[in-house]
Amino acid sequence: MSGFFTIHPTNNVTAGNSGTNNGAARAGTLHLPHGMVETPVFMPVGTSATVKAMTRDDLTEIGFEIILSNTYHLYLRPGTEVIQAAGGLHEFMRWDRNILTDSGGFQVFSLAPFRKISAEGVKFRSHIDGSYHVLTPESVVDIQTILNSDIQMQLDVCTPWETPHKDAVQALKTTADWLSRAKKRWLWQKEQGYEGALFGIAQGNFYKDLREESAALTIAADTPGIAIGGLSVGEPADIFFEYLSFTAALLPPEKPRYVMGIGTPEYILAAIESGVDMFDCVLPTRTGRTGRVFTHRGELSLKKLDRRLDFAPLDADCDCKVCRTYSRAYLRHLFKAQEILCSMLASYHNLYFLHDLVKKSRAAIAEGRFLDFKSDFLKKYAEGE
């Protein structure tokens, strides 16, 4: 995968002679089958072959170059054979830019009413109809190949916060074994013409020795990129930040690093500072549907009565079409009247907001002033109105 990921040089304009003001942050470009992706990148989540309440035109207009979709959900509904018959996921949902798919492992653990891990793979019951299914490292590669994912993830074993050391050891050993099987299958699929990349996932729970061991095993498998798994699983924020930067620093600088489930401005900026290149989260669309929106001065709830006659835009510092067009009073009314348009507009704004935040982060990194950008942003964000 030569040329898969290139890291941009940084012009140090603010930090004097002793280096840049970027922390471990870096900006780069991913070269994927459906076009280039500038990193750091926030990826909206399109769980069931659509980002909720958004059209593909909305996503293109904002500027997203890659979205995420969930293998677990698509495998169960509409079913792999439907997407295969459509000619792949891009064709099915008519999205001509990149798609990253997860392995389904996390959903098996978080959604399925029953699952049993063996050396072979994982057996589980569908949360939709209760039917039994088995996923193996090989079948998960095959499914994601049928989806024609631009980046696919290995099947892994994700452990929650407060997992005992010996269980975390077992999970990382199984994950490493599954990675070698996944890679073998992926190499075979590439020989058949598949062009997508495979990412291994480093686990290790909240034990630094296990993080080191799992990172080393994942690095040894030499996949085009590496994901940091087992974070955002119930741990306190300071533990999250500690293990995020600890694990990111273990990874080779030349490969893209991906952390799943990060969607608040604070977490995104911390991930970028730690040298993470890719992240995704349902948060901007999920909170949008509950009437909560990001602004440069913190989160705003449309439910509050004092918005009733507030004809200001959602966020005076946002250039999105929602902020340029509608008032808080109108959005609040739509929310109270349970109008679908509220979900549409709030999701659009929240995704635009995060896309803009990451875009400005990239510009700050290029100019060697990311840490200043981060602290300025977070100061205003914490101030409120």
Added chain:
Amino acid sequence: MSGFFTIHPTNNVTAGNSGTNNGAARAGTLHLPHGMVETPVFMPVGTSATVKAMTRDDLTEIGFEIILSNTYHLYLRPGTEVIQAAGGLHEFMRWDRNILTDSGGFQVFSLAPFRKISAEGVKFRSHIDGSYHVLTPESVVDIQTILNSDIQMQLDVCTPWETPHKDAVQALKTTADWLSRAKKRWLWQKEQGYEGALFGIAQGNFYKDLREESAALTIAADTPGIAIGGLSVGEPADIFFEYLSFTAALLPPEKPRYVMGIGTPEYILAAIESGVDMFDCVLPTRTGRTGRVFTHRGELSLKKLDRRLDFAPLDADCDCKVCRTYSRAYLRHLFKAQEILCSMLASYHNLYFLHDLVKKSRAAIAEGRFLDFKSDFLKKYAEGE
């Protein structure tokens, strides 16, 4: 209101020497404060200051020149004072084309858990919070003036199918009295600068003598346009068609005629044939949200299993962006996964379909071949796939 409504000449190209092949259909132009409206016209319903699951850009893209909104709903939520503070309904919802509002009378009868009619007006309880309210012919004009409706409707008394003759008499007499009071108030509002038009409503239930009497009283009030009320209230289709054409024929040709609550292709084409110029209905958006869509070969349900691997567009004869982009299989998947995008796309398609039907009807009328167009359309529509 000189020049409020102009009727276009018809070029008779298909019907030989003996006149046009248009029935009573006619095409014209309404000249309204927010631009011209070509008639016949189908108006999408934006009950709570938005057409459900549609953006204003969607509506503009399809080509709608006027939408309808509901006074009853807006009066209760967000409340007249919110829309007044926004500078009117156009400004509140950011729609710069025309808006017709109904009087709220129909919703008081169909939605409110309690209502009592007196000579003065109607007292009712809100279906939202149970609070008591009174609407009078004058207050309804005032509310719609605050909304800044381009066309507003008088408060009327609507009676259901199988209303006794004496009750229908009382309802039409009250309606006529309320029209004279509404007109007086409307003339006063016009002196204050209001530019919208007032339409009277002809009632009379399903008694031809009462239809004649109510039409005469409404005509005598000399409003810029006239609505035919009291149809689509539970009667069989043949009775609807009979009373629609009977009542339309009683009205002066030079004024626009409006019938509320008509949204199927069959009813729309019958209304046009009877010389009706304007109609509205929630049907295209409501059925869209339940996975039912119009096609040139009849209605199609996305629920059906045989659409699972059907990669054809919703309607091969439709040029809308949904049909040019997505497959039935994808739309069916979105419906089964309860994705908001399904409501968005199905509503868009259904509204485009009716807009296109009415646009083609206007072209057929201009060329004197409307009855042929109608029978060709309905023949294919009844055939199915």
